[in-house]
Amino acid sequence: MTGHSWGYGKDDGPSAWHTHYPAAKGSRQSPIDIIPDEARRDSSLRPIFLGYDRCTSLNIANNGHSVVVEFDDSDDRSVIQGGPLEHPYRLKQFHFHWGGKGCEGSEHTVAGVGYASELHLVHWNGYKYKTFEEASTAPDGLAVLGIFLELGDDHRWLPMITDALYMVKFKGSAIDFKGFNPKCLLPSSLHYWTYLGSLTTPPLHESVIWIVLKEPIVVSDKQLGMFRMLQFNSEEENQRTRMENNFRPPQPLKDRIVRSSN
Numbered sequence: 001m002t003g004h005s006w007g008y009g010k011d012d013g014p015s016a017w018h019t020h021y022p023a024a025k026g027s028r029q030s031p032i033d034i035i036p037d038e039a040r041r042d043s044s045l046r047p048i049f050l051g052y053d054r055c056t057s058l059n060i061a062n063n064g065h066s067v068v069v070e071f072d073d074s075d076d077r078s079v080i081q082g083g084p085l086e087h088p089y090r091l092k093q094f095h096f097h098w099g100g101k102g103c104e105g106s107e108h109t110v111a112g113v114g115y116a117s118e119l120h121l122v123h124w125n126g127y128k129y130k131t132f133e134e135a136s137t138a139p140d141g142l143a144v145l146g147i148f149l150e151l152g153d154d155h156r157w158l159p160m161i162t163d164a165l166y167m168v169k170f171k172g173s174a175i176d177f178k179g180f181n182p183k184c185l186l187p188s189s190l191h192y193w194t195y196l197g198s199l200t201t202p203p204l205h206e207s208v209i210w211i212v213l214k215e216p217i218v219v220s221d222k223q224l225g226m227f228r229m230l231q232f233n234s235e236e237e238n239q240r241t242r243m244e245n246n247f248r249p250p251q252p253l254k255d256r257i258v259r260s261s262n
């Protein structure tokens, strides 16, 4: 991705992004603090449907901001639909945001409380737009499914990802990652909150219909700790910085409401 370099450090972190990405001070920025009691129950909201059965994962990569699993989005094989969405949205990638040892790391918070990490499954409106890039600047272009990770017992399937992390330790590294179905990372309930927001990283486009699941998945501290062996830097750079605390804090809700599925 072109554009001015950014990060999560003191000088290039979220509080500095507005200098090169004016959308940072926009009217529909993400993440937000979700207050369940103030969310509006909306009976017109349908259930979420995740058609990931024939999904085609391609690779797992370190892009210098997170670890990303990318999918073949050349057709409607793996989509999210229903909920607040008018059309099916194609799965493009998923990635995580997490904290440092023992501190919070999710992007959305719930009544002021953060989780240890947050998984984002990124989809784009292939029905109305020809490419992800085109969709990424449209108000109904993207749909991101957010899933909280809380600490507890080992997650049964997360090792399929954590076992591959040592192969993508440095920014710019990627390996084949075929046959992974993200359905194994979903909680049992698909009840959700939904609101209109943005990318939580530069370029911060205000193009995301957010769907945040209420039920977190459970992973162990040991499993989450493996994400922290990743580095923000490439193998060539001498500055070695552990990849952690790669989350944007909650942004002003401004003139928005959060809706809740039944």
Ligand SMILES: NS(=O)(=O)c1ccc(C(=O)N2CCc3cc(O)c(O)cc3[C@H]2c2ccccc2)cc1
Pocket (backbone or CB within 6 Å): 001, 063, 065, 093, 120, 122, 133, 136, 144, 198, 199, 200, 201, 202, 203, 205
């Ligand atoms: N956290 S999030 O809001 O769910 C999110 C969603 C999509 C993306 C995304 O897929 N991309 C493409 C890869 C990429 C790489 C970068 O170095 C970068 O700065 C941003 C992205 C974003 C992106 C989305 C839309 C247009 C350009 C880039 C990133 C974050």
Ligand SMILES: [Zn+2]
Pocket (backbone or CB within 6 Å): 095, 096, 097, 120, 200
């Ligand atoms: Zn994200």
